[in-house]
Amino acid sequence: MRTVKPPSQTNVFRFPIAAAIIALAVQATGAAAARVPEDAEQRLRAIYDRNEFRLESVQATWTPDGSGYAVLEPAAGAAGKALALYDAGDGRRAVLASPTQLKPRGADAPIAIDDYFFSPDGSWLLLLSRRDAAGKTVFDYWIFERESGNLTRAVEGATPAFFRGSIAPDGSRFVYTDKGNLKVYDLGRGKIVSLTSDGVIDKITNSQAVWSPDGKRIAYVRTDESDIPLRPMLVPGDPTYPRVRYVRYARVGGALPVRRVGIVNAKGGKTRWVDISAPAEGVHLGQIDWAMNSDELLIEKRSRGRDERDFLIAGAGGVNRIYHESDPAWVVASYRVNAGLEWIRDGEAFIVMSEKDGWRRAYVYSRDGKEKDSLTPGGVDIIQRAAVDEAGGWFYYYASPNNPTQQYLYRAPLDGSGQAERMSPADQPGWHDYEISPNAKWAIHTYSRFDQPPVVELVQLAGHRMVRTLEENRAVRKKVSSSLTQPTEFFEVDVGDGVALDGYVIKPRDFDPSNKYPVFVYQYSEPHAQTVVDRWSVRNEFHRAIADLGYLVVSMDSRGTPAPKGAAWRRAIFGSLGPLSTDEQAAGLKRLGQTRSYVDLSRVGVWGWSGGGSNTLNAMFRKPDVYHVGIAVAPKPQPHLYNAWFQEIYMRTREKNPEGYRRAAPINYAEGLQGDLLIIHGTGETNTHLEITEGLVDRLIELGKQFDYMTYPNRNHGLRIGKGTSLHLRMLMARYLLDRLPPGPRPR
Numbered sequence: 001m002r003t004v005k006p007p008s009q010t011n012v013f014r015f016p017i018a019a020a021i022i023a024l025a026v027q028a029t030g031a032a033a034a035r036v037p038e039d040a041e042q043r044l045r046a047i048y049d050r051n052e053f054r055l056e057s058v059q060a061t062w063t064p065d066g067s068g069y070a071v072l073e074p075a076a077g078a079a080g081k082a083l084a085l086y087d088a089g090d091g092r093r094a095v096l097a098s099p100t101q102l103k104p105r106g107a108d109a110p111i112a113i114d115d116y117f118f119s120p121d122g123s124w125l126l127l128l129s130r131r132d133a134a135g136k137t138v139f140d141y142w143i144f145e146r147e148s149g150n151l152t153r154a155v156e157g158a159t160p161a162f163f164r165g166s167i168a169p170d171g172s173r174f175v176y177t178d179k180g181n182l183k184v185y186d187l188g189r190g191k192i193v194s195l196t197s198d199g200v201i202d203k204i205t206n207s208q209a210v211w212s213p214d215g216k217r218i219a220y221v222r223t224d225e226s227d228i229p230l231r232p233m234l235v236p237g238d239p240t241y242p243r244v245r246y247v248r249y250a251r252v253g254g255a256l257p258v259r260r261v262g263i264v265n266a267k268g269g270k271t272r273w274v275d276i277s278a279p280a281e282g283v284h285l286g287q288i289d290w291a292m293n294s295d296e297l298l299i300e301k302r303s304r305g306r307d308e309r310d311f312l313i314a315g316a317g318g319v320n321r322i323y324h325e326s327d328p329a330w331v332v333a334s335y336r337v338n339a340g341l342e343w344i345r346d347g348e349a350f351i352v353m354s355e356k357d358g359w360r361r362a363y364v365y366s367r368d369g370k371e372k373d374s375l376t377p378g379g380v381d382i383i384q385r386a387a388v389d390e391a392g393g394w395f396y397y398y399a400s401p402n403n404p405t406q407q408y409l410y411r412a413p414l415d416g417s418g419q420a421e422r423m424s425p426a427d428q429p430g431w432h433d434y435e436i437s438p439n440a441k442w443a444i445h446t447y448s449r450f451d452q453p454p455v456v457e458l459v460q461l462a463g464h465r466m467v468r469t470l471e472e473n474r475a476v477r478k479k480v481s482s483s484l485t486q487p488t489e490f491f492e493v494d495v496g497d498g499v500a501l502d503g504y505v506i507k508p509r510d511f512d513p514s515n516k517y518p519v520f521v522y523q524y525s526e527p528h529a530q531t532v533v534d535r536w537s538v539r540n541e542f543h544r545a546i547a548d549l550g551y552l553v554v555s556m557d558s559r560g561t562p563a564p565k566g567a568a569w570r571r572a573i574f575g576s577l578g579p580l581s582t583d584e585q586a587a588g589l590k591r592l593g594q595t596r597s598y599v600d601l602s603r604v605g606v607w608g609w610s611g612g613g614s615n616t617l618n619a620m621f622r623k624p625d626v627y628h629v630g631i632a633v634a635p636k637p638q639p640h641l642y643n644a645w646f647q648e649i650y651m652r653t654r655e656k657n658p659e660g661y662r663r664a665a666p667i668n669y670a671e672g673l674q675g676d677l678l679i680i681h682g683t684g685e686t687n688t689h690l691e692i693t694e695g696l697v698d699r700l701i702e703l704g705k706q707f708d709y710m711t712y713p714n715r716n717h718g719l720r721i722g723k724g725t726s727l728h729l730r731m732l733m734a735r736y737l738l739d740r741l742p743p744g745p746r747p748r
Helices: 010-014 016-022 038-048 474-483 538-547 567-571 579-595 611-622 644-651 658-664 666-672 690-703 725-740
Strands: 060-062 068-074 081-087 093-097 115-118 124-133 136-145 151-158 173-178 181-186 191-194 204-211 217-224 230-235 243-248 258-265 283-290 297-303 308-315 318-326 341-344 349-354 361-366 371-374 384-389 394-399 408-413 431-436 442-449 452-460 465-471 489-496 499-506 515-522 552-557 599-609 629-633 676-682 708-712
Touching (some): 038 538, 038 725, 068 115, 151 173, 151 181, 181 217, 204 283, 217 283, 341 384, 394 431, 442 465, 452 474, 489 579, 499 538, 515 538, 515 579, 538 552, 538 725, 579 611, 599 725, 611 629, 611 676, 629 725, 676 690, 708 725
Parallel strands (some): 515 552, 515 599, 599 629, 676 708
Antiparallel strands (some): 060 068, 068 081, 081 093, 115 124, 124 136, 136 151, 173 181, 204 217, 217 258, 283 297, 297 308, 308 318, 349 361, 361 371, 394 408, 442 452, 499 552
């Protein structure tokens, strides 16, 4: 077995700047000696180099009245893109803004539009154009008038911070954040009014601005990060004398940003601060909005651990609580499906999502906080909300009562009087997404399955009538079909105590059930996402390329993942991320070997990214008899060093839960490593920062454990930046797997 001893990081740890300098050079493992077959390499190049599996998505923006949608499209015979408008009913196309109209006076080329927003009456659009200025990203804001075709630059070089509710209700102004301060641009006067002056870049930010319905006042959030410690990070440049920048990082148990909610006159003046009581440990804020009038403000306040939340109404009579919810684990998770409320009945009632009865359901409460109706059926989870059609009397949401790996659109009567009904077609099992028009008459519908790339179409929501196909992704579908010799199989595996895990297996193209094949497990197993979903993604094609090398690629969702299987399922991991999922993943794998004779449990590999990287370490350290090869990408082996926003939802702080943190930390079980382990990390991480992993590197060295370690210079959590990075990473994984986990069939 060929292994490489990583260089000791002991001194590097104590001097962060030196660590960053050393990390500029890729620490190649030198251990992955196996060569990836030419056909597999070409498949990986097609995915990550030539981008042949990149989807043609439909990035549409509905008009305010819902009668049509706008799309940025390549312009025939001209440089740049045109902004086109399509009528939803008959499909007629009109040019909203041509490349010629989008070219400022005296410029050589049209502006590149990164985002755009219709004014409330649709008469003009706010265009955002991003550019680089002295190494920093800034935005220019442009006004495009539809009738005259005039293009005017309203704001030049603002720091990127914009919010969808930022155009005034009458369309005469818009508010934005620049260098931490709130400013209003007046279209009629062509003037900018500063609303705040205390903003400091990377320290104090005034943002989340919301106009009052009468357009006279603006509510906003002031975020002060002065007490958040700074982390040094290298700025790529001179290899000998690199510059260092500092970023704030709110770590588990440390200080949180201090947030205040203020109200200011839209023409300028003194801010009036809302008195929100908060304990010394701090709070988080969710929805900030006007309470359907211009005199009262709605504020969603969440406890530090997100185990409590209040909806408050602040007005002339003070601050009153209209809704309170608590849960021993959490009320609002990191994916924030339950966050916020939606007003109905002219503000006399609201819809809120809650899991108080063990399932995520929608409820109607009166403005004074009394429960009126439950809109969705018991025993069924809402996956996420979709839209409220008050004129039609419907609440739209996603659910999948019979299959937690899929997603469908449902609707229920807003008055709570009837049964929920499924809108997605019965003959289309899989995954459905909808962008519903403001009038709830139309929707842009995207449908895919694990082995089928998405088709995008316009549907009339009533009856789900298909109006026209917008994108078929024919080229990608053809490529996927050509490599699909073994359709992905979804399964359910019983791991005991009434717990069944959903999973899938991708088999090699020459699969023969009379033989036994090695297993390569892909897992995440943390509360933020599922891996076992019947939806197409590029990752599926990577896994299929790996399977065709001679592996069974398997993934399972253990308890704690956000599957629509009830609150108890999702909260089972509360207190310590890692131990339960590690046990259940191993149990599921063993059961798979017992029930499927072609599964070779003597050859098992595992990989994951971020939380999945952490659980790969857990698998290798805690279950060395089950897993033989592991590839951990951007893990967090010391969770107490991770960010407070995420980790404290599920484990609180180390001071409150020392045993939970001890049990959750893979570093505490490193002595269990017996197999081959490859750790991959970016040195420019701002999420699971490098030092979290290098502590494990030091620990493994101290224990005398052999392993492999690869760092990508200055790459962040996604490891995408830099020519060739994505391909290099997947080729490294494939080589390591081939070298350490012999592929192909063996006789039983």
